[in-house]
Amino acid sequence: MLSKAGCPKTMLSIKDALEALEGRWKLLILFSLAESPKRFKQISKEVTGITDKTLSKELKSLEANKLVSRDVYDTFPPTVEYSITPHGLSLEKVLDELHFWGLAHRKKVIGK
Template sequence: MSDKKVEKCGERCALQEILDVIGGKWSMSIIYALFSGKKRFSELERLIPGINTRMLVKELKNMEANGIITREVFATVPPTVEYTLTTKGEKLEASINELYKWGMEYVA
């Protein structure tokens, strides 16, 4: 363990801001599902067991607003919507994979 002391956060801690962007209950699962490429809304619903439609919509909107994913709408009937990770979102892959490894070692 490091001898470094964690600095006390000011009014808005950087870690808290990070968690606001990717700390939602379903955020990591959504990002993980998008590592393999574009997904339609219904595909994401199927890939993430236990998520309901309302929560998926909420998480996707939050991640889109924070520049983690892009949403592309096609003019079809009914409209087709595809989600992909942005460059910013793709950079989370290494961190999420490390969290996964940690979880497999200490939680599972």
């Protein structure tokens, strides 16, 4: 049950969370990285439908919010790998709940 107790603080924390995770791609990128660190093209293949430009922008935003880290390795050409941070992993329960809600929503709305 949703409570409105402490409403201004609750609204602010929800607003902060939505700003950090806004858009249709960020949670899918985090889900992709939850399994293991990946290179840009690996993420691009797993997150179907995202453009390289959008993926680049979203990764920068996730990095700024300390949800993803970017590691550059001294190879030729340089290897760049993205991984989910412990702060990003703290969203595991949120992703699980969204998954279960999405299944129930699909069944209720689409009937499948």
